[in-house]
Amino acid sequence: MSLRITQRTNSNVAFTLGIIAILLFLFLIWGVFGLDISNYFTAIIGLLIGLISIIGIVYSFKSLQEPTGIRSVFGFILNGVMAILFVITFVGFLLS
Numbered sequence: 001m002s003l004r005i006t007q008r009t010n011s012n013v014a015f016t017l018g019i020i021a022i023l024l025f026l027f028l029i030w031g032v033f034g035l036d037i038s039n040y041f042t043a044i045i046g047l048l049i050g051l052i053s054i055i056g057i058v059y060s061f062k063s064l065q066e067p068t069g070i071r072s073v074f075g076f077i078l079n080g081v082m083a084i085l086f087v088i089t090f091v092g093f094l095l096s
Helices: 010-035 039-065 070-095
Strands: none
Touching: 010 039, 010 070, 039 070
């Protein structure tokens, strides 16, 4: 039984959330270095990236029960990297 990309499986949701987090991260980098946006906006985008990546990690763990595919692996990697970057940034902020 093949799964379509449009089906709402846990691996597809995790992959989509990982792509959204990466796109928001690229927008954040572009906004900070290119647009000179305010600190409040960067904080909101950073928290949104963290929230999306943590939700994506939850869906990635749920997708471990599904048949392993390339989307579930990439979703797990994307969300894992973004969640780790968020935690490192948050801990660095708290320690400063």
